[in-house]
Amino acid sequence: MDTRVIEVRTGGRPAVVDLTSQVAEFCHSRGDGLLSVFTPHSTCGLALIEVGAGSDRDLWTVLERVFPRKGDWLHRHGSPGHGGDHVMPALVSPSLVLPVLDGRPTLGIWQSVVLVDPNRDNPVRRVRLSFLSG
C-alpha cells in the first residue's frame, strides 16, 4: 500500500476545499486499485460534490440546519457552536473510498473530492491518501 499525507490550508473559517487535483496526481501511473481518502480530525469530513456552481455554499446552509451554531451542545469549547462541528463527521464521514482505473479515479465529470471543515480554529488540516492496488 502506498500512502501519503497532504496538508490542506483551510484558513481560519469554515471551508470546503477541493482536493481533486491532488488526489488525481497521487493516483497517476498507479494502475488499478482502491484509493482511501481519510482525514484524521474529529471535526472534518470528506465529500464528493460539484464545486463552483454554488453547492459548496448550499452545503453550509444544510449543515447549519442540521448542526445549528446556536445549538445547545454539551461539548463546549472553542468558537460558539463548535459542539456541532464534533457531530458532523457522523453524517459527513472523514473516510471515503474511490475506485481507480489505469491511474485515474473514476469520478464523474461533476464530482470533486472536497474536505469539509466547519472549524474556524485550525487553519491547516491533514488528509491521508492510501492506494491499494489490485
Next chain:
Amino acid sequence: MDTRVIEVRTGGRPAVVDLTSQVAEFCHSRGDGLLSVFTPHSTCGLALIEVGAGSDRDLWTVLERVFPRKGDWLHRHGSPGHGGDHVMPALVSPSLVLPVLDGRPTLGIWQSVVLVDPNRDNPVRRVRLSFLSG
C-alpha cells in the same frame, strides 16, 4: 481488480433502486475481498437500508426535511429544488464498501444496497462495481 459498470433505470422521478441482486451476481464465485460500489453522478447516493416495508419512502421524508425542494438554493438549474439534490451526496455518499466472503457480500438479512436518486431529469444512471480480492 475486476470492475464493471451497470446501468440503472431510475425513470423520470425520485427513485430508490434496489441493486442487491446485481451486486450479488457480480460477486458470485470471486472468493474473499472488498467490493467498492460507486456512482459517478453528482446528485446520487448509495445506501444500505431495508426495502419493501416503507423505509424507502420514509427516506424521502427525511431527505425533504434536510434538503427541502422549496429551499433557497444558490445552485439553480433543472427542476425546482434541484440545488438540494446537489448537496445530498455529502450526507448520502456515492461510495460504499462491502466485505465479500466466498463470493457473497456479507449483508445482513434486512440490508439492501440501494441507489438513491432524487433527480427527476435523468432516467438512467451508472454504478461501478469493483472487486479487490485478498
Next chain:
Amino acid sequence: MDTRVIEVRTGGRPAVVDLTSQVAEFCHSRGDGLLSVFTPHSTCGLALIEVGAGSDRDLWTVLERVFPRKGDWLHRHGSPGHGGDHVMPALVSPSLVLPVLDGRPTLGIWQSVVLVDPNRDNPVRRVRLSFLSG
C-alpha cells in the same frame, strides 16, 4: 483477507459504543492495508467521532432532529419511532474503511470508531472487521 465478527453489547437502549480498542487489537501486527468495519444490521451505523466530551450525547440530539421519534413513519413495528431508526443508516453508514499502517489504524488522537444504535429492542449487535493487506 482476514476477517472476524465481534459482538457488541448495546443494552436495551439507544447506544454509542466505542469499538476503538477492539479495532486496534484486530489490526495489531498486520502490517499495512485497508480495514473494513461493517455492521450487518438495518438500524445501525458506524461513525468516527470524539467520545467522552459530550459529542456522543450531542449526536442523539442531531439524530432526534433528523429522525424524530414522533415522526409519522410508514415503516411501523417495535418501539415508537422505530421507523426512523431504519432510515438512519442512509446518513450514518454501516460501512467504514480505515487505512492501517504497520498494524495501527491511522486514526487522529480524538477519533474513536463507534457503533451508533438507536434501536432499543436488540441488546447485542455484530460488527465485522476485515483486513485487506497491501
